[in-house]
Amino acid sequence: MQITVTVNGAEYTRDVEPRLLLVHFLRDELGLTGTHWGCDTSNCGVCVVLLDGLPAKSCTVLAVMADGHEVRTVEGLAGTDGSDGLDPVQRAFSDMHGLQCGFCTPGMLLTSRALLDRNPDPSEAEIREAISGQVCRCTGYENIVRAVRAAAERAGTVTS
């Protein structure tokens, strides 16, 4: 099937098998390997991307379902204007040591971005709720929560 998907602001048209998963479309067809794969069952969330601005587990979305939609991956999080400027969430994850092995990080960053877009001042409980569909084996979540709070506290620099 031919599909056209807007990924990080650019349109891509490809012929794909109907069964192709969005995560494999992004990784194998477009070479965007920042989106990871972890479990097949929608439990771990390392494959989270933003689909029309909302977090979606790309291992449970067929590429054809993304036809005509907008996808944002971790590669589109830092300044899409070509600058090296990091999103405040990215900067805060580094400042607060919210990442270790880095495998869950892209999904965590995107969920955090989406959370702050709809709730610029989330409580700790709201942050934990927002990332509760994603597993991190390294950080015990503490510093991820702190990072999202830190990013929120830098309000005014928040962009979407």
Place this chain on the structure above:
Amino acid sequence: MTTHAADTTPMGFGSMRRKEDARFLRGKGRYLDDIVLPGMLHAAILRSPHAHARIVSVDTSAAEAHPKVTAVITGETLTGLGLAWMPTLSHDVQAVLATDKVRFQGQEVAFVVAEDRYAARDALALIEVEYEPLPAVVDATRALDPDAPVIRDDLHKTDNHIFDWEAGDAAATDEVFATADVVAECDLLYPRCHPAPMETCGSIASMDPVSGKLTVYTTTQAPHAHRTVYALVAGIPEHKIQVIAPDIGGGFGNKVGIYPGYVCAVVGSIVTGRPVKWVEDRSENLMSTSFARDYHMHGEIAATKDGTLLGVRVKVLADHGAFNNTAQPSKMPAGLFHVFSGSYDLKAAHCAVTGVYTDKCPGGVAYACSFRITEAVYLIERLVDVLARDQGWDPAELRMRNLVRPEQFPYRTALGWEYDSGNYPQTLRKALDLAGYAELRREQAERRARGELMGIGVSFFTEAVGAGPRKHMDILGLGMADGAELRVHPTGKAVLRLSCMTQGQGHQTTFAQIVAEELGISPDDIEVVQGDTDQTPFGLGTYGSRSTPVSGAATAMVARKVRERARIVASAMLEVAPSDLEFAKGRFHVKGDPAASATMAEIAMAAHSDLELPEGVEGHLDATCVYNPPNLTYPCGAYVCVVDVDPGTGQVAVRRFVAVDDCGVRINPMIVEGQIHGGLADGIGMALMEVLAFDADGNHLGASFMDYLLPTALECPSWELGETVTPSPHHPIGAKGVGESATVGSPPAVVNAVLDAIGVRDADMPLTPAQVWRSMQGRPLRTDVAVT
């Protein structure tokens, strides 16, 4: 309590942002599955649906006819190459692809190589295997029954016994028990669980048919050990093998071993002449790669009537699965389990461990266990609580009374270990104070009066990490030393090459900080190279919390060698004797004349210049080092967990968790705290959620993340950390290692808290709502087998 990253880069130890973050934050990490080689093929493995069955026939003709399939490899193929079986890390063999029988559900039967990953999976369904099912050995406690089916007939065995092993003085221990006022005993299961890193295991093998060189990109925590094993298994000369560990998406011990898929990928590349990638899916990860624990323990603890602990003895039945492939020092079939006398000053202790085969996946040493110290700490910390409960003693006071005292270090335990340093009472006191222990007990009494179930659990652990002295510790004959190479470039920037391999621990930052501390070169100016066996010195890798104790020591020592070379160069530059120079803040200066000095960058340039050096002194500024640890290091910690239990559902909520760790000198406190946070979450997971259980037929009941439950941000509280610092006296920078401390120390604190809440003497992990509720009814479950 909260440490933030420093705004500036410290010239040595201190919190700083990690150098590795830049690529991970941008999605520019390079993990195994991100690597695409020209002409690369994709592989998938057909696995056994049975736990125990004889293979009658394997028909691959339909799979081979698939237009996108390049090769189908079976046990028969491998038999022809002499590769159907591979040696394990524990003096056994493991089937690469099954030939005679399958011995656990999920065992590897056939390997398909195809043009893409979907086609490889499609072709699996085209392979027809006829099995003759056999009765399975699932319950380890029945494995030695006279009528138990024999699993390892390939070894001509007549039973499922692997080994008996003892440590400690049995007679002295029995004597202590015979004369003790009080004895408490308890059956304890540390259930089979799994490290489950977010990235599964995989590899890409690429055999160059012209040069004969094999390149293996693989998810390994021990690239050099893997290279040597490939050489020994496949007969490929070791200099023609390059193992490259790319970024690793978490390891926790899961990525120490060599799995059949790795070997098959090598064979696949040899057969097809193209690179072959194999990446397991999550079910394969949970069903067929290294599990952890599975220790059935009967423990006893003896004490005087006034609360002085005297001795501990334990009998262990160890379920090793279908092949004995535990990864620990070769002379120690139960790993370092015999540190189970823990943090207490005991007269005697003894253990007897029996290993058995069952029809389950091989493994046993994984998941941040420090070679089975998880099991040891769980044993002693549960026994102390059981004794306290039986006698009506306060569990914190009982611990405080019996801890090894500071003046007893170095302390030789009843089991022969020499603990290097610690101030255990100070560490426990700090944790109790941070938690507000007395106030918590008052609150608990009030809540109990209202019918609420609040529990307080304490644990104190002593870790033994940094394996290890090569005289005592080797893996497959390879002594557990690690190398480091440091080269300072002419402009004063440096490259450090290490044998260990980071999986998220932040080695690129921490090890640069060690060099910075020793030489006064900014960590930002030091490149840390790991993971590529052609680029790094030999060493056994990263597991058992050994990177900082061993490779960290090697780094400090190699930096000191470079510093002494720099001293000689500086003496030529400043025209004074080397002994007239002092080193401070990155420069050598003449004693009594601080103005006469040279920075490390100036010295580096001079070392590469036409400066005349003293006779016999080589130019350039570099050095190598192999560090053979004189002893293990012994981190410790005191943990306090507070839980609330819903009396109607048995649901546990962890309200607070206080952790005071002493890991000696902290190189990057921010990273140390992160390591502890992660281990504490592991403790919640193991204590409350995680188990690999099996039904009577050997069906795996935890083969996906829908069944194998991991803690999320909702199950974890906001961790409350504290620290004490007693440097290791024998480590060059006094650091002890911390990666596994919290995973080792936290499960008993959680279990002790839950059982304290519900007033139950003992019940096995995981304390799921069902297990808690059943325990409250006096009918605790056996958690490792299916509920019937």
